[in-house]
Amino acid sequence: MIKYLGTVPFLNSKPLTYLFDNNSFENYKTSEYYPSSLLDPLVSGEVFLSLLPIADHLSGESVISLTDYCISSYGKVDSVLLVSKSKLKDIKTVVLDSRSKSSNMLFKTLQSHFLNIDVDYEVREPKLNMKMKPDVGYVTIGDLSLEIISSNPIGVNTYDLGEIWFNETGFPFTFGTYNYLHSSPNEEELNLLDDSYQEGSQHASLIIDDFLVMNGSKIRRKVAEKYLNERIFYKITNQHIKGINLFRDLSSKFANWKKNSFNNEV
Structure with a gap:
């Protein structure tokens, strides 16, 4: 049975999902959605794991984030x-x-x-x-x-x-993290995520080549290179979690958040 990883059709996700996108793992594929549409397929079970926007993480009472990978920026993000x-x-x-x-x-x-x-x-x-x-x-x-x-x-x-x-x-902004709903990915699947990022992070130039050709993109190569190599950060740190919690608190008057902090850890 094929299991699908929810992701976005944007350049910033490609280093994370590199091996999944290339069908390197038997029985695993990616399924792409715009960020605002990622939660529904996770809830319905169409995907087993999803790169969920931080707003959906905070508003989803039952979703749980993995604590290794994210899409984030320290300062300029460009996107x-x-x-x-x-x-x-x-x-x-x-x-x-x-x-x-x-x-x-x-x-x-x-x-x-x-x-x-x-x-x-x-x-x-x-x-x-x-x-x-x-x-x-x-x-x-x-x-x-x-x-x-x-x-x-x-x-x-x-x-x-x-x-x-x-x-x-003074904090990074975390735009999205991997989230699951009922069952955490097993150890083998967590290793696949690690392998995919390790390979993707070493092939940024190839990712950019393929992305610009396949999408007929109007993005200049130098902009794409700076974006992947300098703007986007993929590893969650304590600073990320502090930033997420601050964002949650500052934005609470605009949103009916279901969590009181990242993964309800506070």
Whole structure:
């Protein structure tokens, strides 16, 4: 029987899922979803384990995170942005990205506690060639953000949400971790996750080559290289857990969190 690992169709996941993506493990494959859609297949049992957004981890009463791997940043992340033709202080409306709960919640948290701006909110999926309105900011995630950075459009300001979070709190921001629902992956499966990351981390150049070709991406290679080699961090540390718990506390007025901390450990 084939067992599926839930993941996202973004470049940042590829070092973690490298061997699963390449069908190197008999009876294991990946199944891709946008971040906002990852929880449902975990609940339904379509996947045995999932790279779940941190917002879903905190709001899922029964989901449990593994404590080895994550998708995170210390400072600039490049793939979670607020983009606008206006300066930050002049933005009146923010369009949240319908594909992501965690990034939207991150912006709301930054706006409420650190940015000192009052905005109205809308929600929809952004596009690379979308027409930006004056005084409007757009939250963008994933490869779209990397495409925006690569194209460097004239007159567009980019604000890196990972960078703002780190500058204000001193903690990394954890965008997602591996989560399971009822049964923890067995020892063999945990070893497969280790093997996949070890191989993936050693083949970043090949991952970038394959990704850019297969996706017809508009991401410049230098942007992709800096992203995988400098921006994204994959190992969970105590600083990550402290950052997750701080995010949980600061964002609690926007969300009905079911957990009082990462894995309810506090």
